[in-house]
Amino acid sequence: MNTKVAILDEHNLDKNVLEECGYILRDGGLVAFPTETVYGLGANALDGQAVIKIFEAKGRPQDNPLIVHISQIEEIEKLVINIPDIAKKLMDKFWPGPMTIILPKKDIIPDETSAGLDSVGIRMPSNVIARELIKEAGVPLAAPSANISGRPSPTDIERCIEDLFGKIDYIIGGEKCNVGVESTVIDCTVYPPCILRPGGITLEMLKNVDANIYIDPAIMQKPNKDILPKAPGMKYRHYAPKASVKIIQGDVDRVAEKINSMIDEYKNFGKKVGVMATDETINRYKNALTMSLGSRNSIETVAQNLFETLRSLDDKGVDVIISEAFEEKGIGIAIMNRLKKSAGFNILKV
């Protein structure tokens, strides 16, 4: 397939490109676009045949439901059966932004979009290009992250092109995504609401609205057959680079010592090692390809750089990626969730 590519200026949007993409989407085609979290791969959420193409382009398991993106709060009314007060409060406070709310769906949402569930995830992104595209399309957009299924999500247009060029109709780009991890998914079909995937809107921020909100305990540990995560997507191997990933957690000095001894061991076996460190610790590692995720004093930067760093270490052909751990608070919960999944929960405490 011939894929068109355009880079848009958020402050001076190219109306012609948006109009063409809107037409493609109404006509059942696929357009990848930037959001504040990661790039999304959009199709008309109300058109089952269009949505099937997303699953094909990504190689995504059919039982994993898609998030439906809207551009105005009012659009939610024709998509869901009822909106509990707590959902209204969360929407008022955090939309537009990196939060997806799960609610009981109306029949207008086809089974292809909801993967046969009777609920649907709705999100109103804050990214200007995303919102204008949804408006131009005139229909809500089903949009998973714009990566080949299982790989780290793309946070810039180059990574999106790498995964999807030749498979979809159009890729539009803007600035690099400023959150860097996907939206927080929160189930409001139950009370208290339950966080199914930690993300840009943190547990602490949500608890300020309702102290009873909690995180699905199943996503904090290695999935097993007794406790399955409630979000179907959380049970798959995910965010995984080609290299195997190991996380080392503990006191900074001990972590550095352990990582350096692991580097030596892997080298003895002829393995190429990459280390994901931080600005504060990067100089502690010798004999490995070392990349900083950013400063520990600005954990938001670490979130922004996480997926791109995993992908660039892969490009450099490392066999093993060893990563430092992060404190599980604020957006650190989302960072550690993605890291643990990319490592298949291979985490060593020192």
Ligand code: TXA
């Ligand atoms: O930030 C984001 O949310 C990005 C951008 C593009 O908006 N999208 C995204 O979509 O991350 P995706 O498809 O990669 O992840 C959607 C997650 C999956 O884990 C899926 O299982 C869960 O949300 N999900 C969607 N609908 C659900 C539902 N009705 N019930 C439970 N989990 C649901």
Ligand code: MG
């Ligand atoms: Mg994804």
